[in-house]
Amino acid sequence: MSDAVLPPRLSPGLSPGLAPPRPRWRAGETLTAWMLSLPAVLAYWVLLLLPTLAAVALAFTDYELGMDGFAWIGLGNFAELMTDRGFLQAFRNTLFYVAVVTPGSILGALGLALLIEGGTRGRTFFRAVFFLPVVSLTVAMASAWQYLLHPTIGPLNAVLRQVGVEGPAWLSSSGTVMWALAGIGIWENLGFNLVLFLAGLTAIPRDLYAAAEVDGARSAWSRFRLVTWPMLGPTTLFVLTITMIRAVRVFDTVKVLTQGGPDRASEVLLHTMYQEGFTYFRLGYSAAITLVFLAIVLALMWLQTRVLDKRVHYG
Amino acid sequence: MAEREAPHDMSLWRDLPRLAVLTLLGLLLLMPYIWMVSASLKPADEIFRASLALLPERLAAAQNYGRVFSLLPVAQYLWNGVIVCGGILVFQLLFAIPAGYALAKLNFRGRELVFGAVMLGLLVPPHVPALPLYLGFSSLGLLDTYTALIAPSTISVFAIFLFRQFFKSLPDDLIHAARLDGMGEMAIVWRVVLPNAWPAATAFAIFSVVAHWNDLFWPLIVVSTAEHATPALGVLFFRTTEGDDDFGALMAAAVIMTAPLVAAFLLAQRRFVEGIATTGLKG
Amino acid sequence: MSGIRIEGVARRYGGTAVLKGVSLEVAAGEFVALLGPSGCGKSTLMRLIAGIDRPDAGRILIQGRDVTALRPADRDVAMVFQSYALYPHLTVEENIAVPLAMRRLSAPQRLPLLGRWWPGSRAARRAIHEEVGSAALALGLGSLLDRRPGQLSGGQRQRVALARAIVRHPAAFLMDEPLSNLDAALRVHTRREIVEIHRRVGAATLYVTHDQTEALTMADRVAVMQGGEILQVAGPRAIYADPEDLRVACFIGSPRINTLEGVADSHGLVRLGGYPSGLRLCGAAAGPAPVTLAVRPEDLYLSETGGLPAEAAGLEFLGESLLLHARLAGGTPLVCRLPPSYVPDLPPGSPVRLGFDPARALLFDARGKRLRDIAVVPEPALV
Numbered sequence: 001m002s003d004a005v006l007p008p009r010l011s012p013g014l015s016p017g018l019a020p021p022r023p024r025w026r027a028g029e030t031l032t033a034w035m036l037s038l039p040a041v042l043a044y045w046v047l048l049l050l051p052t053l054a055a056v057a058l059a060f061t062d063y064e065l066g067m068d069g070f071a072w073i074g075l076g077n078f079a080e081l082m083t084d085r086g087f088l089q090a091f092r093n094t095l096f097y098v099a100v101v102t103p104g105s106i107l108g109a110l111g112l113a114l115l116i117e118g119g120t121r122g123r124t125f126f127r128a129v130f131f132l133p134v135v136s137l138t139v140a141m142a143s144a145w146q147y148l149l150h151p152t153i154g155p156l157n158a159v160l161r162q163v164g165v166e167g168p169a170w171l172s173s174s175g176t177v178m179w180a181l182a183g184i185g186i187w188e189n190l191g192f193n194l195v196l197f198l199a200g201l202t203a204i205p206r207d208l209y210a211a212a213e214v215d216g217a218r219s220a221w222s223r224f225r226l227v228t229w230p231m232l233g234p235t236t237l238f239v240l241t242i243t244m245i246r247a248v249r250v251f252d253t254v255k256v257l258t259q260g261g262p263d264r265a266s267e268v269l270l271h272t273m274y275q276e277g278f279t280y281f282r283l284g285y286s287a288a289i290t291l292v293f294l295a296i297v298l299a300l301m302w303l304q305t306r307v308l309d310k311r312v313h314y315g
Numbered sequence: 316m317a318e319r320e321a322p323h324d325m326s327l328w329r330d331l332p333r334l335a336v337l338t339l340l341g342l343l344l345l346m347p348y349i350w351m352v353s354a355s356l357k358p359a360d361e362i363f364r365a366s367l368a369l370l371p372e373r374l375a376a377a378q379n380y381g382r383v384f385s386l387l388p389v390a391q392y393l394w395n396g397v398i399v400c401g402g403i404l405v406f407q408l409l410f411a412i413p414a415g416y417a418l419a420k421l422n423f424r425g426r427e428l429v430f431g432a433v434m435l436g437l438l439v440p441p442h443v444p445a446l447p448l449y450l451g452f453s454s455l456g457l458l459d460t461y462t463a464l465i466a467p468s469t470i471s472v473f474a475i476f477l478f479r480q481f482f483k484s485l486p487d488d489l490i491h492a493a494r495l496d497g498m499g500e501m502a503i504v505w506r507v508v509l510p511n512a513w514p515a516a517t518a519f520a521i522f523s524v525v526a527h528w529n530d531l532f533w534p535l536i537v538v539s540t541a542e543h544a545t546p547a548l549g550v551l552f553f554r555t556t557e558g559d560d561d562f563g564a565l566m567a568a569a570v571i572m573t574a575p576l577v578a579a580f581l582l583a584q585r586r587f588v589e590g591i592a593t594t595g596l597k598g
Numbered sequence: 599m600s601g602i603r604i605e606g607v608a609r610r611y612g613g614t615a616v617l618k619g620v621s622l623e624v625a626a627g628e629f630v631a632l633l634g635p636s637g638c639g640k641s642t643l644m645r646l647i648a649g650i651d652r653p654d655a656g657r658i659l660i661q662g663r664d665v666t667a668l669r670p671a672d673r674d675v676a677m678v679f680q681s682y683a684l685y686p687h688l689t690v691e692e693n694i695a696v697p698l699a700m701r702r703l704s705a706p707q708r709l710p711l712l713g714r715w716w717p718g719s720r721a722a723r724r725a726i727h728e729e730v731g732s733a734a735l736a737l738g739l740g741s742l743l744d745r746r747p748g749q750l751s752g753g754q755r756q757r758v759a760l761a762r763a764i765v766r767h768p769a770a771f772l773m774d775e776p777l778s779n780l781d782a783a784l785r786v787h788t789r790r791e792i793v794e795i796h797r798r799v800g801a802a803t804l805y806v807t808h809d810q811t812e813a814l815t816m817a818d819r820v821a822v823m824q825g826g827e828i829l830q831v832a833g834p835r836a837i838y839a840d841p842e843d844l845r846v847a848c849f850i851g852s853p854r855i856n857t858l859e860g861v862a863d864s865h866g867l868v869r870l871g872g873y874p875s876g877l878r879l880c881g882a883a884a885g886p887a888p889v890t891l892a893v894r895p896e897d898l899y900l901s902e903t904g905g906l907p908a909e910a911a912g913l914e915f916l917g918e919s920l921l922l923h924a925r926l927a928g929g930t931p932l933v934c935r936l937p938p939s940y941v942p943d944l945p946p947g948s949p950v951r952l953g954f955d956p957a958r959a960l961l962f963d964a965r966g967k968r969l970r971d972i973a974v975v976p977e978p979a980l981v
Binding site for chain 1: 351439443444445466470550566588
């Protein structure tokens with residue numbers, strides 16, 4: 001933030017001869033600024049900062065709803081998490097979901113973006129088509145997917161039957177449920193990533209492609225390697241982080257379609273947190289899961305700013 | 316110069332494979348919609364036959380949709396959705412625009428602190444403060460109210476950040492000119508900054524409405540009756556009360572609840588895409 | 599042997615014909631400037647020669663080889679783009695090396711890490727490294743090889759783009775307004791530099807610009823283009839002093855050449871609004887016909903008694919000269935270049951008389967084509 005750079009503070013002991021510096025802030029301006037920010041600051045305190053700190057504190061207690069008091073149990077909740085089969089399953093499932101949805105929706109979106117940008121026809125139309133899931137009510141679309149994937153009456157298995165394959169019970173067998181959920185996840189995230197990639201692609205100067213052709217990049221692949229891929233670097237990194245964070249937050253489809261079942265085969269972090277907190281009212285324990293979730297999100301953001309950012313921005 | 320278009324203006328013939336592939340993929344992606352609408356028009360026996368015919372032999376639209384309307388307070392859900400999304404948006408803008416302006420254009424003691432708090436807030440997903448907020452609303456007896464639905468989302472650090480970035484790009488001279496014209500700071504916000512905030516406000520509004528119309532997590536926590544249920548909750552309620560058997564009616568309910576936002580999207584497609592792409596940061 | 603040869607090239611975008619059958623030849627080792635206002639089709643022509651775009655009609659030959667159907671990579675041309683089009687993720691050295699790497703290294707040899715160990719890769723890479731080094735040295739980029747384009751000044755980027763173009767020793771050079779993004783001082787300097795490079799490399803060069811100073815100072819010949827057509831190709835002096843077309847006469851020179859509407863009578867005597875011009879059309883062109891007479895501002899002078907009566911509209915002091923803006927009785931504006939030493943003040947509205955030497959005036963027919971078969975009438979010239 002260039003605007004956040006402060007003039008070097010003059011240490012009074014070192015510069016006795018200098019006149020006191022002109023006040024950097026005008027009192028009137030400071031007052032106005034704080035008045036303008038006051039509603040936001042208050043809401044920030046009450047609705048965001050305090051509850052977040054409270055959630056952190058809660059994670060170190062054994063508080064349950066309806067209990068009169070609670071006790072500080074230190075890392076007790078986290079110790080329990082380490083041995084909680086359900087939580088560990090949820091953790092693994094979430095990782096699996098992220099590991100499938102992220103590459104799936106990114107590569108899919110990149111491929112689609114290149115196809116759409118490959119010509120001038122139908123650009124707006126196809127962009128709208130693929131973007132549709134982003135604005136569709138997730139709960140409703142999950143119901144549509146449930147019908148589509150229904151083992152006996154679902155159209156997908158009906159198609160499979162036509163070619164002589166007996167399709168699995170996608171959402172109710174533990175072997176396929178995470179794949180089915182991840183498939184829906186890819187479907188949900190594709191349009192969002194596509195729009196970001198399209199924006200990234202249109203920002204690439206056309207002259208670079210012309211230069212690449214004159215320089216001897218004959219094949220589409222070599223032009224992709226020489227121009228498109230490196231120029232998309234910042235977009236790809238952004239899309240990568242965003243998609244991972246969105247994927248870690250998977251909840252709606254699980255809640256609607258499987259409730260974590262069968263036998264916890266599709267339990268994910270936020271759903272476990274919801275169950276512990278609002279079904280079993282083990283708020284302390286639920287808060288501990290929330291912190292694990294927060295830690296993952298923060299780690300992903302840190303990864304973006306610290307590790308990957310340096311490699312893809314060309315100063 | 317004159318040629319901004321793609322270098323080779325391809326003939327339709329050569330473009331055909333690309334269009335064909337895109338159409339095929341588009342159809343594949345639209346499958347849930349196609350089957351959702353199709354099933355919402357079919358009677359139960361046709362659905363259970365699992366035929367691959369998209370069009371119903373016997374139109375049961377009246378029956379399915381009628382059932383939804385008779386069993387569900389559909390209008391109530393949609394109205395709740397409008398109230399909640401509208402309420403959230405109004406407060407978000409009310410809080411974020413002045414704060415964004417102060418952070419962008421005013422030089423004041425504590426600005427770095429406020430901005431640091433905003434950046435910190437950006438890191439926290441809304442699920443994190445959910446538990447204590449639930450406890451708070453519960454102890455205030457505010458569960459199952461519009462207040463509980465709206466209040467937690469009224470502070471959007473993302474909106475503050477967005478407006479700050481936007482206002483930073485407004486020329487300083489605009490503010491200086493307003494001061495020279497004798498306007499006070501409040502008048503500047505109201506008469507100069509606000510009218511200029513429209514592009515950012517529209518983009519954010521689309522992002523915010525899409526996010527909260529579709530949100531299930533928070534309404535699920537604080538709302539338990541139909542009286543304050545949002546469309547997302549409405550679909551869920553319908554599923555739990557009616558079971559998973561009546562797919563025709565369930566699909567009809569899904570169509571009804573999905574339709575408003577999808578219709579808005581189709582009407583203002585470009586604005587939606589740009590709004591969500593430019594504010595995509597928050598995810 | 600010709601370097602670049604263009605035969606009847608046409609190109610349409612949608613409904614508009616951007617190029618209407620353009621023909622042009624650039625001899626081997628020649629430097630030709632393609633000069634025209636923006637939107638005249640000169641950049642399009644350049645992209646057609648490079649192969650970035652294809653013509654609807656006509657042929658393009660490079661060193662006698664028909665390249666019309668070839669890919670840009672196979673045409674043996676290099677191009678310097680207006681935006682420089684440097685690869686922002688590659689260092690200066692890597693940028694300059696791209697044209698060589700793309701041609702000499704196989705696809706597996708170009709792979710990011712593995713490529714280095716592919717058979718034959720090392721020797722090829724070493725050769726490329728050396729050639730890049732010498733190209734960079736020629737342009738004074740030796741100390742910048744590890745930088746990225748984002749860390750360079752505009753002038754340095756421009757040199758990298760030039761180095762990338764010369765490193766391959768192409769048969770033809772194309773430059774698309776390469777100086778337009780530089781500041782004025784740097785532009786004058788780089789102008790000389792590009793001419794020097796051209797002299798050293800010796801490839802046929804086509805240089806697109808809208809700046810007549812660039813075209814006149816740098817080129818062996820100038821091709822003036824307007825509305826998708828080439829109006830005239832000639833040496834800088836001829837383009838200025840001996841234009842074939844009224845549009846060329848008007849486009850070249852600043853301030854613009856003065857144009858006066860006149861009529862040639864049945865004897866061919868040209869009269870300007872009633873005043874004899876001192877010129878007579880001979881041969882087939884003899885009138886009666888409308889003509890346009892054009893005189894450069896430096897060929898007009900203030901006359902005591904003769905010349906055309908006009909009204910002064912203002913003076914502009916330019917340092918090396920003084921411009922007198924005046925208006926004829928009919929409203930036709932005239933600009934006259936006076937020596938800077940000219941002292942008398944001419945307040946707006948004061949009457950002046952402007953004369954010219956008929957031998958230095960240019961005559962054009964109603965279609966704007968130059969009328970060359972003319973004679974100076976001895977007496978009476980301008981009254």
